[in-house]
């Protein structure tokens with residue numbers, strides 16, 4: 231959907247609403263009626279625990295009755311906050327208290343709350359380039375100057391972040407927030423290495439700024455070792471705010487996420503919420519289900535998504551072997567990031583992907599300040615493995631048909 235300008239209220243829009251006005255709303259999906267849905271990071275519908283959720287809902291209603299259907303704790307249902315603490319203990323050995331958590335309408339909303347609390351129009355913030363397009367839309371609405379920091383195989387290039395911070399300091403300015411997706415980065419896939427995690431936390435202290443750690447996929451690790459979060463490395467000293475979600479480990483339809491932050495900071499976010507807490511009913515359903523099934527359900531999802539990733543990579547490499555395409559192999563999460571072979575005609579690729587009915591997201595959606603034309607992102611999360619394989623082959627053929635790649639074979 232695109233907004234158009236000639237409407238009488240435009241003059242009355244707030245300055246924040248004007249940022250991005252007239253541009254696209256949400257991330258664009260170039261292929262209509264796709265047969266292979268590799269566009270958004272949608273969780274696997276076949277894994278939704280329908281029966282167990284029905285059972286948990288009935289059990290919850292019996293136990294909580296009217297509590298579930300009236301206004302709730304403004305910081306969010308305490309049972310869910312306790313469960314999130316349990317989750318951090320279980321997967322990471324991280325000890326936090328329910329007072330450190332505020333429940334939000336998905337982690338996208340959590341990130342928005344953090345930005346609203348700390349970012350004014352014109353402030354400088356640092357973001358990975360590429361980064362998650364959804365957050366970029368939210369960031370734009372807050373009107374900061376976004377300074378790019380590149381990403382390589384070890385995640386955000388911290389030496390470049392330092393250069394940015396030093397340049398700001400020379401100008402007498404200060405970075406408000408460093409936004410990073412440290413696990414299985416969306417879209418490029420890398421996980422921030424331990425050395426860089428430590429360095430980033432040091433940078434936040436040295437340059438008196440905050441890190442906004444977006445960890446939507448951390449539990450969905452297919453291989454390799456879990457690394458301590460930035461929040462854990464900071465020891466809760468107040469330099470790191472961390473966003474989490476049930477979207478990827480249970481269902482995005484719950485629209486439940488949270489911020490983990492020092493207790494003293496929570497009121498800064500709560501001030502942007504209407505009273506009554508976020509979704510007391512959905513919070514209880516999720517909590518009752520996850521209390522019994524968190525570990526086993528995540529273990530199942532790890533198997534499910536690993537199989538999909540492998541199927542997609544197999545399909546891509548069977549066709550693109552021998553070309554100079556670069557294809558990520560994420561250790562977890564939902565996405566494959568492809569650097570297209572040199573000379574790929576992206577307009578032609580779009581045509582061919584449409585003909586093949588394969589949805590994808592073009593690279594430019596992920597760059598705060600332009601660029602990314604030579605990249606695409608494919609999400610393997612939604613389709614079953616057979617379709618990940620078939621669709622990946624079709625997409626790879628479309629890539630071959632869009633440029634010089636064929637000549638290399």
Ligand SMILES: Cc1ncc(COP(=O)(O)O)c(C=O)c1O
Nearest residue numbers: 271336337338362416446475477
């Ligand atoms: C990196 C990242 N952060 C945040 C989100 C937002 O997720 P939700 O609002 O469903 O929790 C997503 C969703 O795709 C994501 O990939």
